Amino acid sequence: MSTDQISLISKGLKFIPTPTMGETRIKRQILQDFNKFERQMCLKYFFHGQEKEPHPFYVKSHWEPPVQPSVALENYLEGVKTELAEIKLSKPKHNLPHKEHKVIRELKTNSEINIKKADKGSTTVIMNKYDKFKTSSTSSTAITTLMI
Numbered sequence: 001m002s003t004d005q006i007s008l009i010s011k012g013l014k015f016i017p018t019p020t021m022g023e024t025r026i027k028r029q030i031l032q033d034f035n036k037f038e039r040q041m042c043l044k045y046f047f048h049g050q051e052k053e054p055h056p057f058y059v060k061s062h063w064e065p066p067v068q069p070s071v072a073l074e075n076y077l078e079g080v081k082t083e084l085a086e087i088k089l090s091k092p093k094h095n096l097p098h099k100e101h102k103v104i105r106e107l108k109t110n111s112e113i114n115i116k117k118a119d120k121g122s123t124t125v126i127m128n129k130y131d132k133f134k135t136s137s138t139s140s141t142a143i144t145t146l147m148i
Contacts, residue, residue, distance in 0.1 A: 001126070005107065008100045009124050013117055017104065018095045030084055038077050039064065045073055 021029075046065040068074060096104075107115065114127045 002103070004099045004103045008096075008103045008107075009115065009126070012122070013115075013124055017101070018092050020094075020101075023089050023091075026089055030087075034081060034084055037080075041073065041077065042068055045070055 042065045045068050112129055116125050118125045
């Protein structure tokens with residue numbers, strides 16, 4: 001194993017690298033979230049005062065309520081939408097060097113190894129799949145593992 005691979009795996013299995021999202025993808029996600037919020041607000045306004053328990057077999061619908069006569073609600077939603085459009089986005093700082101990003105892709109595509117948490121302790125075990133299958137057929141052969 002290379003030093004970059006060992007460095008990456010030594011961070012642990014719970015380490016979460018910064019996601020790489022482009023600006024357009026972030027804006028698209030914000031717009032989707034706003035549309036869900038807008039629908040929820042319109043539904044709350046439309047069904048106000050009809051508080052009752054949902055049926056046990058209730059299935060969520062995708063019904064869109066009609067345009068509301070509430071000027072205050074429409075103004076509020078328009079204001080939120082324009083504020084979201086004016087947000088300046090900044091790219092998040094990466095918490096991994098470029099080499100280790102490449103190592104993640106390599107390890108994900110490597111079908112010859114298993115990376116698992118050890119049975120005891122907080123170490124990470126890298127196991128060669130071939131040796132694992134070979135060991136299950138003959139119990140005398142040892143499994144080649146690297147514990148980090």
